[in-house]
Amino acid sequence: MMGAEFVQLSLPPIVIGILAAIACALPGNFLLLRRQALIGDAISHVVLPGIVAAFLVTGTIAAWPMMIGAAVAAIVAVVLIEIVKRLGRVEPGAAMGLVFTTLFAAGVLFLERSDTSSVHIDVEHALLGNLESLIWFDAEGWHSLLDPVALATLPPQLSRLAITLAAMIVFLTLFWKELKISTFDAAFAGAIGIHTRLLGFALVVATAIAAVAAFDAVGSIIVIAMFVCPPAAARLMTNRLDHQVGWSVIFATISAILGYVLAGYGPGWFGSPYAVSAAGMIATIAGIILGLACLFGPQRKRTSQSAAGA
Amino acid sequence: MNSAELIAESGRIVDVAGKDAPLTVRGLTVSYGHKPAVFSVDASIPAGSMTAIIGPNGAGKSTFLKGVLGVVPRLSGEVRIFGHPFAQSRKRVAYVPQRASVDWDFPARVIDVVLMGLYVDIGLFRLWGTRHRQQAMACLDRVGMADFADRQIGQLSGGQQQRVFLARALAQNADFYLLDEPFAGVDAATERAIVDVLKSLRDEGRTVVCVHHDLSTVTDYFDRVLLINVRRIAEGPTLTTFTPENLQETYGGRLAATHIDELRLSAG
Numbered sequence: 001m002m003g004a005e006f007v008q009l010s011l012p013p014i015v016i017g018i019l020a021a022i023a024c025a026l027p028g029n030f031l032l033l034r035r036q037a038l039i040g041d042a043i044s045h046v047v048l049p050g051i052v053a054a055f056l057v058t059g060t061i062a063a064w065p066m067m068i069g070a071a072v073a074a075i076v077a078v079v080l081i082e083i084v085k086r087l088g089r090v091e092p093g094a095a096m097g098l099v100f101t102t103l104f105a106a107g108v109l110f111l112e113r114s115d116t117s118s119v120h121i122d123v124e125h126a127l128l129g130n131l132e133s134l135i136w137f138d139a140e141g142w143h144s145l146l147d148p149v150a151l152a153t154l155p156p157q158l159s160r161l162a163i164t165l166a167a168m169i170v171f172l173t174l175f176w177k178e179l180k181i182s183t184f185d186a187a188f189a190g191a192i193g194i195h196t197r198l199l200g201f202a203l204v205v206a207t208a209i210a211a212v213a214a215f216d217a218v219g220s221i222i223v224i225a226m227f228v229c230p231p232a233a234a235r236l237m238t239n240r241l242d243h244q245v246g247w248s249v250i251f252a253t254i255s256a257i258l259g260y261v262l263a264g265y266g267p268g269w270f271g272s273p274y275a276v277s278a279a280g281m282i283a284t285i286a287g288i289i290l291g292l293a294c295l296f297g298p299q300r301k302r303t304s305q306s307a308a309g310a
Numbered sequence: 311m312n313s314a315e316l317i318a319e320s321g322r323i324v325d326v327a328g329k330d331a332p333l334t335v336r337g338l339t340v341s342y343g344h345k346p347a348v349f350s351v352d353a354s355i356p357a358g359s360m361t362a363i364i365g366p367n368g369a370g371k372s373t374f375l376k377g378v379l380g381v382v383p384r385l386s387g388e389v390r391i392f393g394h395p396f397a398q399s400r401k402r403v404a405y406v407p408q409r410a411s412v413d414w415d416f417p418a419r420v421i422d423v424v425l426m427g428l429y430v431d432i433g434l435f436r437l438w439g440t441r442h443r444q445q446a447m448a449c450l451d452r453v454g455m456a457d458f459a460d461r462q463i464g465q466l467s468g469g470q471q472q473r474v475f476l477a478r479a480l481a482q483n484a485d486f487y488l489l490d491e492p493f494a495g496v497d498a499a500t501e502r503a504i505v506d507v508l509k510s511l512r513d514e515g516r517t518v519v520c521v522h523h524d525l526s527t528v529t530d531y532f533d534r535v536l537l538i539n540v541r542r543i544a545e546g547p548t549l550t551t552f553t554p555e556n557l558q559e560t561y562g563g564r565l566a567a568t569h570i571d572e573l574r575l576s577a578g
Contacts, residue, residue: 033416174435181426185412190381191405192429192482193397239462241417 004141010264012136012155017222017256017282019161020214024226025252026168027207029245032231033183038093039078039204040227042100043211044220046077049107056114063156067212074208077103078201129219131260131278134158157217164213171206172245175199180241218279225283226252233290236297255286330393332357332486332517333378338387340370340377346385347373351542355519355534360512362522362532362548366561369539371521372408372490379405379488391486401430404484406475408491414464420474421459424449427481449480454503469500476504487511489520493527505531528552 024040031037047070054069077099084095134155136144144150172179182189182196189196207227214223234247259282264275333355340348348370355361363371376382378389380396391399404427424446425438432438438446450456453473463471472492479487487508493501508518508531519536522528528535528548535552537543537560544556 033413177429177432177437180418180422181429184416184418184423184426185407187376187381187407187411188405188426188478191379191400191403193400194429235417239417239464240419240422244417 004139007136007142007144008139009135010260011139012158013131013134013278014257014260016134016155016158016161016217017131017260017278018253019158019165020218020222021226021230021252021256021282021286022249023161023165023168023210024214024223025230025248026165026172026245027203027210028227028231029234029241029248030172030179030183030203031207031227032235033241034200034203036092036204037228037232038096039081040207040211041224042077042081042096043074043204043208044215044223044227045100045104046073046107047212047215047220049073049103049110052107052110052114056110063160063216067216070212070215071208073103074212075205078204078208129215129217129222129279131218132264132275134217155217160213161217164210168206168210171202175202179203218282221283222279225286226255229283229286229290230255233286233293233297236293236299239299251286251289255282255289259283259285328356331355331390332392333519334388334390334393335378336388338374338377338389339385340373340382341385342373342382346540348377348538349540350387351538353536353542353545355517355536357517358512358515359534360508360518360520360532361534361536362520362528363536363538364522364525364528364552364557364560365538365543369560371538374538375405375488375490375519375521379403381405399486402485404479404482404487406479406487406489406492409468409472409475409494411490414466414471416463418463419459420450420455420461420463420466421446423463423474424477424481427478430482446477446481449477450474452480453477453507467497469496472496473500473503476507480507484516486517487519489518491521491523493520493522493524525557 028037028040031039050070050073051066052069053073054065057069058065080099080103081092081095084090084098085092088095090098134157136150136154138144138150138153140150178189178194178199181192182194182199186196211220211223211227214226230248230251231244233251234244237247238244260278262285263278263281266281267274267276331354333353335351335353338348338351338353339346347368351370351374353374363374365371373382377384377387378391378396380389389396392402396403421443425432425442427449428438428442428445432442447456447459450459453476455470455473455477458466458470458474463474466474472494476489476492479489489508492504492508496504508520512518520532522532529552532548534546535548536545537551537556539560539562543560544551
């Protein structure tokens with residue numbers, strides 16, 4: 001199981017799954033604390049009309065046009081949400097719900113009405129991605145990890161996600177203080193000179209980039225789950241922001257590894273010859289971890305209750 | 311009303327407190343949507359004073375503070391802090407928002423919140439060191455919260471949370487303190503402790519402005535008042551400005567005449 005076949009078939013999807021999960025979970029921590037967790041959901045939904053539009057314009061399914069289309073759609077969605085919020089005077093959650101369902105529906109309609117049936121864009125692919133297909137043809141075993149020729153044939157999603165994750169870590173590290181202060185107390189942050197609106201927009205853009213990069217490899221199910229589940233579970237483990245972010249990385253990693261392994265090998269343990277969707281299983285594991293944290297997490301009690309009695 | 315105040319009322323000059331006064335505001339207007347929350351308010355706060363901003367709910371008191379600090383966009387008006395635009399005087403100003411405006415379930419300890427007050431001191435792309443922690447502890451000690459440094463902020467009572475907010479402002483070591491309802495929902499001991507700290511700040515020559523709700527304590531705590539109800543009603547020393555007539559004008563029918571009498575105003 002851990003030999004050449006593992007390196008060729010399972011290692012790349014697992015690593016890609018981990019990179020995608022962490023890249024989404026990291027900004028998810030701040031989105032959750034800003035009560036903007038839905039924005040990850042919104043962005044990953046509008047990616048569909050974005051890539052369909054990119055296909056209609058360019059006529060190819062190459063990665064870059066798709067990703068640019070998705071990124072443009074994400075920014076359009078963020079702007080639309082802001083407009084609906086201001087003009088409609090509705091709460092942010094309602095504005096996000098309205099915009100992303102509408103755009104996702106538009107994406108499905110686009111897909112149905114346009115001649116994309118001949119190429120590999122479909123709703124299922126958009127939702128679940130194609131994690132199992134991201135195999136490393138030229139790998140002959142663990143030693144291939146040291147072979148530059150073989151490394152060059154790694155799935156391109158891997159390097160894209162690695163760069164995305166690295167950029168995310170740099171962004172969060174450089175603006176850690178600013179993000180923390182403006183998330184806790186936006187008015188105070190504004191008064192001491194932090195550009196809270198710009199920072200909030202930067203966080204959403206970083207989220208969109210992570211969503212688009214991860215979407216291509218793993219589909220929107222994982223993206224949506226990872227923005228919310230690991231940070232929410234991590235919040236129940238600790239009362240410190242730095243520790244919360246650490247826990248979210250651990251939970252995202254466990255979800256990706258355990259989810260992939262269970263999807264690939266789990267059904268066999270129950271006598272079924274078929275594997276189940278890795279993306280679905282990874283998201284399910286993330287949900288189970290959140291459930292366990294709700295039941296057993298040390299900080300699951302709402303602290304404001306104890307404050308009320310004091 | 312003295313002559314300087316009269317001149318200010320005519321709208322021609324408002325810098326009666328001096329050119330480099332902690333705060334000079336001319337014609338400040340802030341609007342949410344179409345209806346102005348603060349309309350053409352003038353104010354002039356002299357150094358070393360302690361001023362209460364008073365007015366009914368929805369009168370724009372908090373919005374006035376936020377407009378002064380640029381936390382909400384100004385529609386019009388000019389704000390000078392120590393004779394300069396706020397961006398240039400930022401380091402000399404500490405702002406304490408309403409306690410209820412933040413989520414106290416945020417994953418942070420008491421010391422983490424106080425360290426936020428040292429943000430400008432620490433600088434971009436850097437983290438706090440031992441020196442900053444010692445400074446923050448000294449500020450917590452001043453509000454009687456040193457024993458709570460490692461406590462999660464959600465576990466604090468309302469009064470303790472307000473003390474932590476004050477400690478964060480103290481950490482900023484400012485010359486001008488703006489506080490939004492620092493006594494809202496706090497216990498009597500905390501109110502006493504906060505007043506003592508604010509008065510000691512004033513005695514050090516710093517300037518304090520509070521949005522304040524409890525009319526019965528105005529004469530005890532503050533030497534100046536600014537009465538606002540969307541527009542500025544009156545501004546000046548408590549002794550001469552905190553009068554039944556001005557309160558009636560500020561609160562309209564919302565403040566019963568008997569309640570004003572109960573305040574037993576010196577000038578009433």
